[in-house]
Each structure stands twice: as structure tokens, then as C-alpha cells.
Amino acid sequence: MRPTVHDIAAAAGVSLATVDRVLNQRPGVRHVTREKVEAAIRDLGYVRDVAAANLAxxxxxxxxxxxxxxxxxxxxxxxxxxxxxxxxxxxxxxxxxxxxxxxxxxxxxxxxxxxxxxxxxxxxxxxxxxxxxxxxxxxxxxxxxxxxxxxxxxxxxxxxxxxxxVDNIAAGRTAARLLGRFLGGAQGEIAILAGSMLVRDHRERLEGFTAVMAQEFPALHLLSVLEGRDDPEVAHMLIADALGKNDGIIGIYSLGAGNRGLVRALKEKAVDRTLTVIAHELTVHTRAALLDGTIDAILNQDxxxxxxxxxxxxxxxxxxxxxxxxxxxxxxxxxxxxxxx
Amino acid sequence: MRPTVHDIAAAAGVSLATVDRVLNQRPGVRHVTREKVEAAIRDLGYVRDVAAANLAxxxxxxxxxxxxxxxxxxxxxxxxxxxxxxxxxxxxxxxxxxxxxxxxxxxxxxxxxxxxxxxxxxxxxxxxxxxxxxxxxxxxxxxxxxxxxxxxxxxxxxxxxxxxxVDNIAAGRTAARLLGRFLGGAQGEIAILAGSMLVRDHRERLEGFTAVMAQEFPALHLLSVLEGRDDPEVAHMLIADALGKNDGIIGIYSLGAGNRGLVRALKEKAVDRTLTVIAHELTVHTRAALLDGTIDAILNQDxxxxxxxxxxxxxxxxxxxxxxxxxxxxxxxxxxxxxxx
DNA sequence: CCAAATCTGATGTACGTAAATCAAAAAATA
DNA sequence: TATTTTTTGATTTACGTACATCAGATTTGG
Structure with missing residues (x-):
């Protein structure tokens, strides 16, 4: 059986009330007495029963x-x-x-x-x-x-x-390696869709992503970041526009929200080309896109x-x-x- | 305040003892009385305070x-x-x-x-x-x-x-997709190292792995399974032997334990060739191998x-x-x- | 050395539930 | 209706801790 306050009191040769004063840091205990009690607590390995304490x-x-x-x-x-x-x-x-x-x-x-x-x-x-x-x-x-x-x-x-x-720098780095490896040794451009560079988690993801990309996949060229304000409509517009203008794009990293718009743009503009896409956060939209092959991997925090x-x-x-x-x-x-x- | 046994007793118009008999399924309660109490429990939304009960x-x-x-x-x-x-x-x-x-x-x-x-x-x-x-x-x-x-x-x-x-079939499928994607469109042979086909989790991993491989990566040819009995020495021998004999091997899936032997074999026999390797279970050995690039991904259960x-x-x-x-x-x-x- | 201040002990109640006992009431049986 | 059996109520103790009160002891300061 684990020791109780009674055992502490007996071991320290003091009363229950004194043990209680020590345990709950109430005033009115002489220094030497307090030390006696604390020694007993250590010796017996007393740990307060939190359930009982909370009940009381x-x-x-x-x-x-x-x-x-x-x-x-x-x-x-x-x-x-x-x-x-x-x-x-x-x-x-x-x-x-x-x-x-x-x-x-x-x-x-x-x-x-x-x-x-x-x-x-x-x-x-x-x-x-x-x-x-x-x-x-x-x-x-x-x-x-x-x-x-x-x-x-x-x-x-x-x-x-x-x-x-989650560790968002690690998340960005992981996204970069997945994208880089999935693309094999291919050469081309990578579009990056973020919510806003004013949020720390997005900044950190980008930081990790660009670091690994620069170091390990020099054949891939990163386009400047598109800020979709985590809004599906804005995201749709930005990605549709980018894909329309630039057919060197072979990969996309979406590090923020608003992926419903991203998916819609991909289905409209990229049916005939092979894009590798990594996105964040598992939602009904990203889940469906992962299953039908529109997105290749999802990074998620539970x-x-x-x-x-x-x-x-x-x-x-x-x-x-x-x-x-x-x-x-x-x-x-x-x-x-x-x-x- | 959440209701207590007292509230139940009052609401049901019975005594505390009767409530206790109902709650703890003790005998000596008439059917109708039991139902009255159960109704009160439902109505008040009573939930037994587990901490207090355990204390008692x-x-x-x-x-x-x-x-x-x-x-x-x-x-x-x-x-x-x-x-x-x-x-x-x-x-x-x-x-x-x-x-x-x-x-x-x-x-x-x-x-x-x-x-x-x-x-x-x-x-x-x-x-x-x-x-x-x-x-x-x-x-x-x-x-x-x-x-x-x-x-x-x-x-x-x-x-x-x-x-x-973990869901071991899903684990095997995931390993297959990672390996397949990491290898790009390359063609070649895949070695599979298991512990034993007598264990269900290994069988399931293999099942998932072969299913996805067959369906999605037909360019990759699976060699017959090597059973390393989760033993580093056996694993080392098997892999060293396979790599020596067959230079068409471009990927390895290790779905069991004994990866220390696998890593040693890779360092001896595969310095000059590019192998993509997926292994299970994060240990000091697999971790080090992942960091130095010998292993490309680790699937783990915590x-x-x-x-x-x-x-x-x-x-x-x-x-x-x-x-x-x-x-x-x-x-x-x-x-x-x-x-x- | 006495009064005041400080410290300590003894005791009781509370938290919400479990479990036991004994008495009383109700129901079932003869 | 009397008797037995079953059901219910009332009450108590316990779990381990918190917290308050008051009396008694010990330590201080003058």
C-alpha cells in the first residue's frame, strides 16, 4: 500500500495538521519541523493522491x-x-x-x-x-x-x-523531401501556395521547405510564394492563373488552408499534365483529392x-x-x- | 453542479441504499423500483464519479x-x-x-x-x-x-x-507506394526481408505491399521473400548474398526486425549503387541509417x-x-x- | 520571568461513492 | 390471517485529502 498523510505524520512524529500545513504550504510551521516532515515524505516516497485531493x-x-x-x-x-x-x-x-x-x-x-x-x-x-x-x-x-x-x-x-x-519547420522539410523524391530527378518549377506570411506556422513551413529544396533538389526551381489568405476562392484564382501562365510547373506545395480551391483549379487546369502535389491538413476536400490522385500526400496535425x-x-x-x-x-x-x- | 447519488435518491423517491443497489447491480430491488431509479439517472444525467468510486x-x-x-x-x-x-x-x-x-x-x-x-x-x-x-x-x-x-x-x-x-495491411501498402514513388518510373528488382511468415503482422504487411506493387508499379519485380527470423546475423547474410548475386536490385523493403544486419550489409555491398530502402521500426540502428541516407524511410509504431x-x-x-x-x-x-x- | 507571538495538536466536517448492518415495511405464500 | 420472504430505508464507517477551529505548547521579546 502506498503511504498516506497518516503515515507521514507518524513517521515524522508530528500531527496530521502539521503534515497538511507542510503539504499545502500553509503558514505556521517552524523551519525544523517542516524539514522533518519533508524528510519523511521523501523517505516513505509519499505522493499525494490527486483523485482524493480533487475530491476533497x-x-x-x-x-x-x-x-x-x-x-x-x-x-x-x-x-x-x-x-x-x-x-x-x-x-x-x-x-x-x-x-x-x-x-x-x-x-x-x-x-x-x-x-x-x-x-x-x-x-x-x-x-x-x-x-x-x-x-x-x-x-x-x-x-x-x-x-x-x-x-x-x-x-x-x-x-x-x-x-x-507540430514542428512546422520539420513539416516543411518533410514536404520538400517527399516532393523532391516523388519527382525523381525531374527538372522544373514548383509553385508554393501559402495562407499568409504573417503567420508563424506558415513562415516556418516555408523556411523548412526552401532549405531542403535548395540543398537537396537544385533541379527544382521554386516560384515566388502565392498568398491565398486561406481562402478557397483566392487559392483557386492564384493556382489557376499560375498553371495557365506557366507550363513548366511540375509540383505544388500547399502549406496553408483553402485547399478546396486548389483542388478545383487542379481539376480544371491540370487534367492533361502530371503534377505532384503535397498539401497540409486532412479535410473532406483534401481527403477526396488524395484518394482520386489529385493530391499525392497530405501532411496533417491531429x-x-x-x-x-x-x-x-x-x-x-x-x-x-x-x-x-x-x-x-x-x-x-x-x-x-x-x-x- | 453535477448530480450525485443523493440527488438521484431524492428524484426517484427512494433511499440512498436503493440507489446504491441499482448502481452496483446488487440484488434486492424490485423491478419497478429499479426502473424508477434508472429513469432518474437518465433524467438528471447522472454519471458516477469514477475518482470518488475508486477511492471508496x-x-x-x-x-x-x-x-x-x-x-x-x-x-x-x-x-x-x-x-x-x-x-x-x-x-x-x-x-x-x-x-x-x-x-x-x-x-x-x-x-x-x-x-x-x-x-x-x-x-x-x-x-x-x-x-x-x-x-x-x-x-x-x-x-x-x-x-x-x-x-x-x-x-x-x-x-x-x-x-x-497499427493496421499492418495499410503499412505494407504505404511502404509499397513510397518505394514505388521514390523509384520514379525505374525498372528493376525489389528484395523483401521479413522476419517470418508465421507471424500475422508480417504476413499482413507483405500482403499490402504486394497488392499495391502489382497494381500500381508493374515495372518493379518482387523477388521472393527472405525470412530473416528477426535476427541481425541472418538478415545480414541474406541481404549480402542477394546483393552479391543480383545487381538488378534497386529497392529493398524490410518489414520485420533485425535491421542492424540489413544496414551492415548495405554499407558493405551497396556503397557504389543507389538503392532505395524502406524499413520498419525506429531503433538506434534504423535511425542512424535514415540520417546517413542508407535507409530512405522508416515506418514505425509507437x-x-x-x-x-x-x-x-x-x-x-x-x-x-x-x-x-x-x-x-x-x-x-x-x-x-x-x-x- | 511574564506576556505576547508563534507554532503545534486534536478534532471535526466535507468531498462522492462503496459497502455493510439492522430495522421496518411491503409483498408473497401458506 | 399469520408467517415467511423479499424489498426498502436509515445509518454508519471507510477511502485519502483539504480545510477550519480552538486549545495547548513552545518560543520569542521585553
Missing amino acids: KSRVYPLTFILPASDNSFMHGLNAEIRAAMARSAAERTDIRIVEVPAFDPQALVRELETVATEKPSGVALVATDAPDVRAAVDRLVKDGIPVVTLVSDLTGSLRHHYAG AGHEVRSAIRVLKAKADGLAVIDAQERIRLDIFLKDNLP | KSRVYPLTFILPASDNSFMHGLNAEIRAAMARSAAERTDIRIVEVPAFDPQALVRELETVATEKPSGVALVATDAPDVRAAVDRLVKDGIPVVTLVSDLTGSLRHHYAG AGHEVRSAIRVLKAKADGLAVIDAQERIRLDIFLKDNLP
């Missing part, structure tokens, strides 16, 4: 998720996964709130972070917009003792406790895993517990038509 | 893991992950026991399953050897009310509650995920709770040198 505290974890109000499949999926987690709130003792802020608007995000700070939740998860003010606001939250996890897009250089998302991981980490941090790192690593999924879930 | 029961989940006594990196890794889970036993209320049985020996496995049945654990996880007797033994366990999860290798057609492992998933599922089944399917799907990881963890 009737603890719930109020968690706030701050998301950009973007109207694309990925954000909708993320939203749905958070709602699914809300449905499990009772069992998980969470009380989850979703807040939407205008996308790509650092100031709005900062204001929201400040509002959230006054509510003192057990934890905050946010899709970070990369700006110094946001960093500062996050750091303030952390210094107030509130666990913070970045979701999907990281905020490097800030004090956030954890990042629940929003469900990201949300569940963020919640686990926030709860653990709120309790000062360790997390299983391997479990919380969000993996880059590579889907070919053969290994779709 | 001082419940632990005795779990038994049955593994083949195989001496390869993957099984060692699996073993290590189970031990890591044992280290978390206190917090997770588990009491995990590992039993090793001779590999590829259905009778030994059946005997062990029968022994385990007498111990009435809360759950059993096993790496299944595919045989009718084993299926029957598993079915008996299930009928005794003991949750059973197959690990790594499934036992289709049995009553096991869940399979914690043993840690499999073990944690098996434990979660067994606990949930023991409590009659639902599992999050998406969370328990074990994914096929595809590693290129760019997205290694």
Missing part, C-alpha cells in the same frame, strides 16, 4: 481556450474537438470556455489575455499570433502563476509552459490530439505534476492514399 | 501483459514502456504484471491465458499469436468478463475488446502509445466506460530524415 477540494479546472475567428475547416475542426472535450467535462473535472478573437490581430489577443488574467482560470490555451506584445501578455499570465499552453502556432521566446502543435494534450498538460501544470513528454509530442502525420484513417 | 473501493486495476520472449529491439522497447507504466502505477491505480511466454508457441500462450484466467485480473493485454486455440482461450477470458486487448498483433475473429496496434492506450482501454472496459476512439487509434508513423522525433 471539489476541484474543477476552469480552462480558457483562445482561438482566432477564422472560417476554415481546420479551425472548425479544432473548435469541434474542444466542444467534444467540453462534453467530457464532468468526468474530467474541467470547465472549458472558448473565446474567439479576430484573426491576425495581436492587440485584440493581448486585450483578451488581459481579461482572462483577471478571471484566474486554472489554465489558458491559445493559438498564438506572433508579436512582442502577445509574448509580454503571455509572460504576465505565467508570472501570475497561470499555466499557459500554445496551440497549433507557438510563441517561441515566451514563458509559455508548453506547445501543443486537432483532437492537440486539444486533449493541451488539457492534460494544463491540468498537470496546475497541480504541479510531471507530464509524459513522449505522450504530449504532437506528431506530423503523413497520409498517402493507403494509410488514411 | 480503494480500487486498483490488476493488469496482466503477456509478451513473447523475443530478443529484439522492438520487444525490448515494448517491455520498457510497460515498465514505465508500472512506475506510474501509484498515480494510475494500476498493478501491472508482465508475463513472458515462448515466442510463436500457441500452446504456451493458451496455457498462460488459462493461468491468468484463474487470477481474475481487471484486464489482460497480449501480443497474440494467430491460432484457433489462442482465439478460443481469449474468447473464454472475455466470456468470464475479463477485458482483453491485443497488442501489436491482432487476433481477428476473436472476441477481444480492442486492438492496440510502443509507448500502444501500451498507454492498452491500459486506458482496459481500465475503461473494466469500469464499463466509453473510450475515445480517435485517441486510441494507433497511427502508422512515417519518418523521413526530416521529421525524426
Whole structure:
């Protein structure tokens, strides 16, 4: 049997109340006594029974998720996964709130972070917009003792406790190698469709992609980046235009959202030519395109895993517990038509 | 606030004791009364607080893991992950026991399953050897009310509650497509190195691989399967021999273990030729080979995920709770040198 | 050395459920 | 109707921890 507070009290030769004061960092314990208790805790290998503690505290974890109000499949999926987690709130003792802020608007995000700070939740998860003010606001939250996890897009250089998302540089590099290898030794042009260079994850994907391309596949020439603003219509226009003007294009890397437009353009303009296409995020549209051969590979991040991981980490941090790192690593999924879930 | 047993009792107009009898399926409740209580449970949306219940029961989940006594990196890794889970036993209320049985020996496995049945654990996880007797033994366990999860290798057609492992047919198909695409339109021979055709997961990988190869890459000719018994020495010998005799080989698919031998053979015999190589399972050896370019892609199943998933599922089944399917799907990881963890 | 301040112990209640006991009520049987 | 059997209620203890209160002990400062 694992030791309880009673065992600690007996071993340290103090009362239960004193053990409790030490464990919960309440005042009124002399230094020497505190050390006696801590020694007993170490010796017996006591670990607080979190379930019992939470029961006694009737603890719930109020968690706030701050998301950009973007109207694309990925954000909708993320939203749905958070709602699914809300449905499990009772069992998980969470009380989850979703807040939407205008996308790509650092100031709005900062204001929201400040509002959230006054509510003192057990934890905050946010899709970070990369700006110094946001960093500062996050750091303030952390210094107030509130666990913070970045979701999907990281905020490097800030004090956030954890990042629940994929390594986007690695994603870009992987896309480059897949595209390069799939194209064999062929020579030609590569079109790149991004959402916006203002978002960190897209910038990082591009960075990784161009690095590997330059180093390992010099026969492939990268065209300048098309910014589709994650909008299917814009994406369609840009790709249709590019394919019409340039028949040297033999490959496409779509690193953002709005792939419905990309797929439509491909079906209209590229039936007669062989294009190799790599895209991000598995949606109904990209899935269908992968199956019918329009897209050759999809790189994906599992929003469900990201949300569940963020919640686990926030709860653990709120309790000062360790997390299983391997479990919380969000993996880059590579889907070919053969290994779709 | 979520409803408690007290609320149910009040709503159903019965006493706490009766609610308890209904909840824990104890005898001594008239049919009509039982239905009144169940109605109240539904109406109020009561869900038992598992943490409190476990606390009251001082419940632990005795779990038994049955593994083949195989001496390869993957099984060692699996073993290590189970031990890591044992280290978390206190917090997770588990009491995990590992039993090793001779590999590829259905009778030994059946005997062990029968022994385990007498111990009435809360759950059993096993790496299944595919045989009718084993299926029957598993079915008996299930009928005794003991949750059973197959690990790594499934036992289709049995009553096991869940399979914690990858889809090996999909894995084989994916390997085929990667190899085919990486080879461009080239023509040549493909060597296949397996552990043994007696193991279901290897058979399934081969099945998926040959299917896609035949259908989509007719220019590639598959050589007959080499069985390396998951042994590095045997694998080395077989591959070195094949490469020496046949210089039409342009690709290799290694779908089992013992890749240390494969890598050594490649470094000795294939420095001057360009081979495309796909292997399974990320280990120190395959990892190094991927980084230095000897191997082009690694397909992997995350043993840690499999073990944690098996434990979660067994606990949930023991409590009659639902599992999050998406969370328990074990994914096929595809590693290129760019997205290694 | 006494008063004040600080520390410690003893005790009780609570969290939500499990499980047991005994008494009382209701139903079934004779 | 009397008796037995079955069903239900009331109550208590327990799980391991949190938290509050009050009394008693010990340590400080003057």
C-alpha cells in the first residue's frame, strides 16, 4: 500500500495538521519541523493522491481556450474537438470556455489575455499570433502563476509552459523531401501556395521547405510564394492563373488552408499534365483529392490530439505534476492514399 | 453542479441504499423500483464519479501483459514502456504484471491465458499469436468478463475488446507506394526481408505491399521473400548474398526486425549503387541509417502509445466506460530524415 | 520571568461513492 | 390471517485529502 498523510505524520512524529500545513504550504510551521516532515515524505516516497485531493477540494479546472475567428475547416475542426472535450467535462473535472478573437490581430489577443488574467482560470490555451506584445501578455499570465499552453502556432521566446502543435519547420522539410523524391530527378518549377506570411506556422513551413529544396533538389526551381489568405476562392484564382501562365510547373506545395480551391483549379487546369502535389491538413476536400490522385500526400496535425494534450498538460501544470513528454509530442502525420484513417 | 447519488435518491423517491443497489447491480430491488431509479439517472444525467468510486473501493486495476520472449529491439522497447507504466502505477491505480511466454508457441500462450484466467485480473493485454486455440482461450477470458486487448498483433475473429496496434495491411501498402514513388518510373528488382511468415503482422504487411506493387508499379519485380527470423546475423547474410548475386536490385523493403544486419550489409555491398530502402521500426540502428541516407524511410509504431492506450482501454472496459476512439487509434508513423522525433 | 507571538495538536466536517448492518415495511405464500 | 420472504430505508464507517477551529505548547521579546 502506498503511504498516506497518516503515515507521514507518524513517521515524522508530528500531527496530521502539521503534515497538511507542510503539504499545502500553509503558514505556521517552524523551519525544523517542516524539514522533518519533508524528510519523511521523501523517505516513505509519499505522493499525494490527486483523485482524493480533487475530491476533497471539489476541484474543477476552469480552462480558457483562445482561438482566432477564422472560417476554415481546420479551425472548425479544432473548435469541434474542444466542444467534444467540453462534453467530457464532468468526468474530467474541467470547465472549458472558448473565446474567439479576430484573426491576425495581436492587440485584440493581448486585450483578451488581459481579461482572462483577471478571471484566474486554472489554465489558458491559445493559438498564438506572433508579436512582442502577445509574448509580454503571455509572460504576465505565467508570472501570475497561470499555466499557459500554445496551440497549433507557438510563441517561441515566451514563458509559455508548453506547445501543443507540430514542428512546422520539420513539416516543411518533410514536404520538400517527399516532393523532391516523388519527382525523381525531374527538372522544373514548383509553385508554393501559402495562407499568409504573417503567420508563424506558415513562415516556418516555408523556411523548412526552401532549405531542403535548395540543398537537396537544385533541379527544382521554386516560384515566388502565392498568398491565398486561406481562402478557397483566392487559392483557386492564384493556382489557376499560375498553371495557365506557366507550363513548366511540375509540383505544388500547399502549406496553408483553402485547399478546396486548389483542388478545383487542379481539376480544371491540370487534367492533361502530371503534377505532384503535397498539401497540409486532412479535410473532406483534401481527403477526396488524395484518394482520386489529385493530391499525392497530405501532411496533417491531429486537432483532437492537440486539444486533449493541451488539457492534460494544463491540468498537470496546475497541480504541479510531471507530464509524459513522449505522450504530449504532437506528431506530423503523413497520409498517402493507403494509410488514411 | 453535477448530480450525485443523493440527488438521484431524492428524484426517484427512494433511499440512498436503493440507489446504491441499482448502481452496483446488487440484488434486492424490485423491478419497478429499479426502473424508477434508472429513469432518474437518465433524467438528471447522472454519471458516477469514477475518482470518488475508486477511492471508496480503494480500487486498483490488476493488469496482466503477456509478451513473447523475443530478443529484439522492438520487444525490448515494448517491455520498457510497460515498465514505465508500472512506475506510474501509484498515480494510475494500476498493478501491472508482465508475463513472458515462448515466442510463436500457441500452446504456451493458451496455457498462460488459462493461468491468468484463474487470477481474475481487471484486464489482460497480449501480443497474440494467430491460432484457433489462442482465439478460443481469449474468447473464454472475455466470456468470464475479463477485458482483453491485443497488442501489436491482432487476433481477428476473436472476441477481444480492442486492438492496440497499427493496421499492418495499410503499412505494407504505404511502404509499397513510397518505394514505388521514390523509384520514379525505374525498372528493376525489389528484395523483401521479413522476419517470418508465421507471424500475422508480417504476413499482413507483405500482403499490402504486394497488392499495391502489382497494381500500381508493374515495372518493379518482387523477388521472393527472405525470412530473416528477426535476427541481425541472418538478415545480414541474406541481404549480402542477394546483393552479391543480383545487381538488378534497386529497392529493398524490410518489414520485420533485425535491421542492424540489413544496414551492415548495405554499407558493405551497396556503397557504389543507389538503392532505395524502406524499413520498419525506429531503433538506434534504423535511425542512424535514415540520417546517413542508407535507409530512405522508416515506418514505425509507437510502443509507448500502444501500451498507454492498452491500459486506458482496459481500465475503461473494466469500469464499463466509453473510450475515445480517435485517441486510441494507433497511427502508422512515417519518418523521413526530416521529421525524426 | 511574564506576556505576547508563534507554532503545534486534536478534532471535526466535507468531498462522492462503496459497502455493510439492522430495522421496518411491503409483498408473497401458506 | 399469520408467517415467511423479499424489498426498502436509515445509518454508519471507510477511502485519502483539504480545510477550519480552538486549545495547548513552545518560543520569542521585553
